[in-house]
Amino acid sequence: MNMTLDNYNSTEFIQSSSIIKQSNTHPIDTNNIDNVFNITSCIIITFMFSLIVIFSIFGNILVMWIILNNRRMRTITNCFLFNLSAADLLTIFQIIPNVYYVLQNDWIFGIAYCKFSQFFTSFNIAISVFTFIAISSDRYTAIMFPLRPRSKLKTVICAIVAIWLISFAIGLPGLIVATVYPKNLSNLQNIVNSTDLLVVVKQISVNSPDQYVSNDCILNWSSEWSEAYDYTLFVLMYVLPLIILATTYIPISIHLWFHRGLGEVTRAQAQNVQSKRRAVKMLCAVMLIFAICWLPYQLFFILLQLSPTIKSSHSLPIIFICCYWLAMSNSMYNPIIYVLMNKIKQKYKACFYHQLLVCDVIKGLLKRNLSSFVNKLKHIPLN
Template identity: 30%
Template structure:
């Protein structure tokens, strides 16, 4: 995340021998106490909801074996990145923007400019991985799925790339002393027209916003066409429609998550891109309020996902009710009933064919044991019939499972 304070931008431009945009280092961005209090409440709300909500999401997934799916491992990574950014950077951004003075030392200055880029990268590419996983599960269901180990390796690669891409901004972060105060900024190597800073900014904008959103958009477009516009000839059973409905709910939830992220971060990217075309805007006094609003919107993206999961997913709703069972309006009985219903329903939907076949086999085996020896040939005949029908049943099962990732979804 870039250092957006107007005075810091001005100092950086001067230090890089670019055109001077202001004749004074005086801090003109001083707000009345009531404005500071309102912004403090708004930013504090983001931190509280984001940290608590995302920690509960991680607990729901990691503490319940049934929830440890490929998609949910990426949701854990997404929740960790968002909770970390909210905890380590939101309050610091707020205090720095309000006071225009850096209180936290050089080490945290570097971390402050380094970690948010890594966290945003990990967030958006976790969403990308989920979109590609849903694409493979629905469009190419017969292809091998990621294992738990492979999923963890992918998550590790995401964070490695995130740290590598964020390293330059952390490395070039410095503290500079102005009359009566210190500021934290990114001081790129000297070059005409600040080429290094511009190049890095535009590359990061593409890599952590436009490129992943393009990939996600393409993946969910194909998935949406498949789920909403395609019909399977000869299969109109209730179970099939329940499976399709469940798949649609999961895809809808993830599309809402991605759209929320895109809308929250779009003003942020526009704000930092315009500074290269109209730098004089960033020396106006009103720009501080604009920056605080845009930064709040971007930081608030970290708190919406837990709310979305709770509203749109039965299992996450169960988990949140259990986590907040100490609240007077959440009853333990309701939680237990919903948990049992959800677990049974998902298990039944994912193994209906297996249960049916096992019951048939057991029934035939018991019947054969109870019959007289002279009827053994009849029992064997029945067994052969069941075996011969196994291929057709297996084909039916393959088609059904190839059209459904129900047992692997969140719903």
């Protein structure tokens, strides 16, 4: 079925990146973007996001490696933290293209990666949120009902698989309706429907055959669907999880810090309580950092829905890139929290010293072999 441009409002196709929330009805005025991000600001922004990529890769891979290579670390909570690190690693695959998109005001990565990026925007958040809920549920059961049997590893694996499947379903709309549109719609004559996906046919006018048309990666649906999807994600991925986490960790904290058991408390029991307190502190810190990092990003799009007049603001791209950096930086904070507030600190140190030892051994072997090689060269006759 052929569809003409008369069916669309051209303002709906102005800049709306995969990270500028998934809709063609959330435009940022592209005329402002070109004026805001000069060379200096682009260098600074690229450097700041590069820090996220580097620290996220190093920290999360190290966490996953420690958990995999230490049997004592393979607890239920750490299995979920392993899953959280895996989700954090996935975020780096969308940072680089999305930052380029915002700075250069052009999507050059094709329709396939556009769909991938739109999908992972919601997919990654969902994995983190549902993992937090799973951890809080496990901690609540273990601390408030200590006599109940603990979850087995098989149950934890099933829970993680369920988290990924549900998260996939939440991100699916982005995978289905995401597409790439050129910004200069005046040079387009028609849009055709091919294999159930809207494909843009770029037909440059005869008067300007060499004209380059920059593109936008957007979700192609109505403003009503966009508004419903945005509010649903805000409630489902932010408000509701925080309420659930509060209803679990507040009773846990009251029980650990204010509850006094009957009889004399042994030293082993006191150490057990202290260990649980440290674990709860660490988990609360991880979730609090998550809530702080993602709050400006979530509110950014709610404000766009409530006040459409701010969409053409000259400072809006700067505000967005700051919100996006803060949200993405969450992926590098968790390993730091684990080190500062958990016994994984010793594992990090052991891993670090082990790497230094390996490097020293390798350097010693290379030095010894090089010395032996030089001595052999000295004894080779020249004739």
